Amino acid sequence: MLKDVTLGQYFPGTSFIHRLDPRTKLIATFVYIAALFVAKWYVSYAVVLALLIVCITVSGIKPSAFFRGLKPILFIIIFTAVINLFATKGGTVLWNWWKLTITSAGAQLAFLMVARIMLLITGTFLLTYTTTPMALTDGLELLLEPIKKLGAPVHEFSMMMSIALRFIPTLIEEADKIASAQKARGADFETGSLTERAKALLPLLVPLFVSAFRRADELAVAMEARCYHGGEGRTRMKKLTMCPADWATLIGSGVFLAGIIVLARYGL
Amino acid sequence: MPVIKTESLSHVYGAGGPFESVALDNVNIEIPQGAFVGIIGHTGSGKSTFVQHLNGLLAPTSGRVLLDGEDINADKKRRHDTRFKVGLVFQYPEYQLFEETVARDIAFGPRNMKLSKDEVSARVREAAFFCGVSEDLFERSPLELSGGQKRRVAIAGVIAMRPDILVLDEPTAGLDPAGCAGILKNISDYRAATGATVVLVSHSMEDVARIAERLIVFDEGRVVMDGSPAEVFSHTAQLRAIGLDIxxxxxxxxxxxxxxxxxxxxxxxxxxxxxxxxxxxxxxxxx
Structure with missing residues (x-):
């Protein structure tokens, strides 16, 4: 039941992309997303798609993993496609029935919007698939260093994030275990009306919350017992360093974004 | 006829994924009615995976599990019914308690069996008696009991379904010696009173040596030994080689x-x- 959750799943590997500094990957991903929103027409999309395919090939992760990740957002994709398909006016009318009309402009927009969402999700998956959650939050904390000077609790924020990420698999496993235990007592999570099913979740949610609070409590005590007191004067176990490959990747991303901007200028 | 029989049972976790692992590899076991079987093996030997197949919580990757000669995974209804016949107590079962009162929590299984109200309360009292849960606790919240009491309430929740086969995964883990002995005695009493078949998973050799009549040893998903405790514990060197104590x-x-x-x-x-x-x-x- 909960096996489909791929959020934050890391695929171990040693590819070029795996070895990049998390900061580089974060910046490159933001550049990629920016490029995706700048992109106007098929040529730009094709360039973005080509880059994504190259990166996925280099990462050595099976493409099927990316398709599996798209499954949970299938509803959003279909919803976007349908809204754009019927709500866009302009161009020639392709199909008409009662109040529903599909125009050529609508079909094009629907196609591009779906392509944009899929490219967006797949691209960000590449980041989480090749970077451990710990490296990711470390990278984010360092990138947000400037805001720290303004008094924002960057370290606390990134600590919260890494704890949250760290406990997602634990909680999923726990939920699975509790669900199995309740199923062993004849609980049925799969049949019945919507209200019945919502009620059936109670034997799962109550123990899950109890254990989440217990874990939070234990973790807080364990951290205090080891004298954790926040970010002030704290050194790192793993120092992140930018290699020439990282700088090259950043320059490459910049060139890529510039290219997409130029293409968009010409309406391609 | 054996009450439970597995035929070349295999289970693979995350088949095709990056973390694929074979948990069970061609397991053939027959358990006769009324037996008291101990299953031992070190962590990750596949014993927990094995017991979750006995009541259909996990479906075999290949092979079959037969209960009274019939495949428990034949259809959805049979799998659901199997869960009432084969009562499975998980590791640390106290983490599954959720109801407002102890009595209601023990009644969860019987209620799912769609039994009458009187029958349910009779079974709650019976199960509480078998597990040494005093009736004074019935109206308390299960979450405010002590660890040992919680464990007893959780086991009572499974026994209340009056299963023909009681399967327990590490029922004594994390309890003090007195708590361990108490729970093992409760299990023996239940078996003596009802003639149920009991399968006990444990890595505590002392526990299984004391109460099981037959031992099955798992290692890396395979059955490596199967016999009386005297037989199994005579293979000292082999047990030590797979990381088990005697x-x-x-x-x-x-x-x-x-x-x-x-x-x-x-x-x-x-x-x-x-x-x-x-x-x-x-x-x-x-x-």
């Missing part, structure tokens, strides 16, 4: 033998060893 009494017996004391085979509980040594002294032996 009961302290069997260890002492072995060391005595090495010193030239003729301790007979099949001494694996403290009581047996005591009797054997006393018998030797009477004969005027070396002790």
């Amino acid at each position: 009961p302290a009494a069997a260890d002492v017996a072995e060391k005595l033998r090495a010193l030239g004391v003729p301790v007979p085979d099949g001494c694996y509980t403290v009581e047996q060893l005591r009797d054997a040594v006393l018998a030797l002294r009477k004969e005027g032996g070396t002790c």
Whole structure:
């Protein structure tokens, strides 16, 4: 039941992309997303798609993993496609029935919007698939260093994030275990009306919350017992360093974004 | 006819994914009605995966699980019904308690069986009795009990379904010696009173040596030994090779033998060893 959750799943590997500094990957991903929103027409999309395919090939992760990740957002994709398909006016009318009309402009927009969402999700998956959650939050904390000077609790924020990420698999496993235990007592999570099913979740949610609070409590005590007191004067176990490959990747991303901007200028 | 039988049962976790692992590999086991079987193996040997197949919580990757000669995974209804016949107590079962009162929590299983109200409350009282849960606790919240009491309430929740086969995964883990002995006694009492078949998973050799009549040893998803405790504990070297300990009494017996004391085979509980040594002294032996 909960096996489909791929959020934050890391695929171990040693590819070029795996070895990049998390900061580089974060910046490159933001550049990629920016490029995706700048992109106007098929040529730009094709360039973005080509880059994504190259990166996925280099990462050595099976493409099927990316398709599996798209499954949970299938509803959003279909919803976007349908809204754009019927709500866009302009161009020639392709199909008409009662109040529903599909125009050529609508079909094009629907196609591009779906392509944009899929490219967006797949691209960000590449980041989480090749970077451990710990490296990711470390990278984010360092990138947000400037805001720290303004008094924002960057370290606390990134600590919260890494704890949250760290406990997602634990909680999923726990939920699975509790669900199995309740199923062993004849609980049925799969049949019945919507209200019945919502009620059936109670034997799962109550123990899950109890254990989440217990874990939070234990973790807080364990951290205090080891004298954790926040970010002030704290050194790192793993120092992140930018290699020439990282700088090259950043320059490459910049060139890529510039290219997409130029293409968009010409309406391609 | 065996009450439970597995035919070339195999299970693979995350097949095709990056973390694929074979948890069970061609397991063939027959358990006769009324048996008391202990399953031992170190962490990750596949014993927990195995017991989750017995009530259909996990479906085999290949092979079959037969209950009274019929495949439990034949259809959805049979799988659902199997869960009431094969009661499975998970590891740390106290983490599954959720109801407002102890009585309601124990009644969760019987209620899912769609039994009448009177029948449900009769079963709650019966199960509480078997597990040593006092009726004074019935209206308390299960979350405010002590660890040992919670464990008893959770086991009562499974026993209340009156399963023909009771499967327990590490029921004594994390309890103090008195708590362990109490729970093992409750299990024996339940079996004596109802004639149920019991399958007990444990990595505590002392526990299984004391109460099981037959031992099955798992290693890396395969059954490596299957026999009476005396047989299994005589393969000391092989048990140690797969990372298992032998009961302290069997260890002492072995060391005595090495010193030239003729301790007979099949001494694996403290009581047996005591009797054997006393018998030797009477004969005027070396002790």
